[in-house]
Amino acid sequence: MIRVVAGLIEDDQGRLLACRRPEGKHLAGKWEFPGGKIEAAESPARALVRELQEELGVTVDVGKALTPVVHDYGRGPIELIPLRCRIASGSLDAREHSELRWCTAEELTRLDLAAADLPILAEWMTSESE
Ligand SMILES: Nc1nc2c([nH]c(=O)n2[C@H]2C[C@H](O)[C@@H](COP(=O)(O)OP(=O)(O)OP(=O)(O)O)O2)c(=O)[nH]1
Numbered sequence: 001m002i003r004v005v006a007g008l009i010e011d012d013q014g015r016l017l018a019c020r021r022p023e024g025k026h027l028a029g030k031w032e033f034p035g036g037k038i039e040a041a042e043s044p045a046r047a048l049v050r051e052l053q054e055e056l057g058v059t060v061d062v063g064k065a066l067t068p069v070v071h072d073y074g075r076g077p078i079e080l081i082p083l084r085c086r087i088a089s090g091s092l093d094a095r096e097h098s099e100l101r102w103c104t105a106e107e108l109t110r111l112d113l114a115a116a117d118l119p120i121l122a123e124w125m126t127s128e129s130e
Pocket of ligand 1: 004005006025026027031032033034035036037038078080114115116117
């Protein structure tokens with residue numbers, strides 16, 4: 001199964017960073033939590049640090065995992081692993097997304113999120129912030 005890591009990047013106001021997938025990619029135009037495919041022999045945390053450096057130009061400190069979600073968009077199942085994190089250094093640069101947006105919980109519920117992210121958002125909204 002393809003394993004994908006997704007970063008729930010929180011700011012000091014408790015908002016999360018939502019990123020919009022660009023034209024030409026699977027799920028173009030949908031919003032997601034930034035991340036990507038985990039390479040062989042790579043831990044989810046290591047993959048998240050690498051992906052967020054590549055796609056956003058930031059280094060993150062990785063926190064707790066939420067519950068992984070298995071979803072199939074019709075091309076075989078993916079396992080999406082959500083990890084909470086915070087920006088440690090760098091400034092955000094949309095290198096692989098068409099748009100970046102800091103969102104409150106309420107704003108996130110109104111975004112057109114990728115389907116696999118919906119249970120992750122629901123769990124994040126009920127979890128205590130740490
Ligand atoms: N990164 C990311 N992918 C997600 C999320 N939700 C979700 O369903 N996906 C899906 C979209 C893709 O089918 C798959 C991973 O996609 P990706 O396109 O980000 O991975 P990638 O950059 O490493 O790979 P590539 O397809 O561009 O080679 O997971 C999410 O919140 N973040």
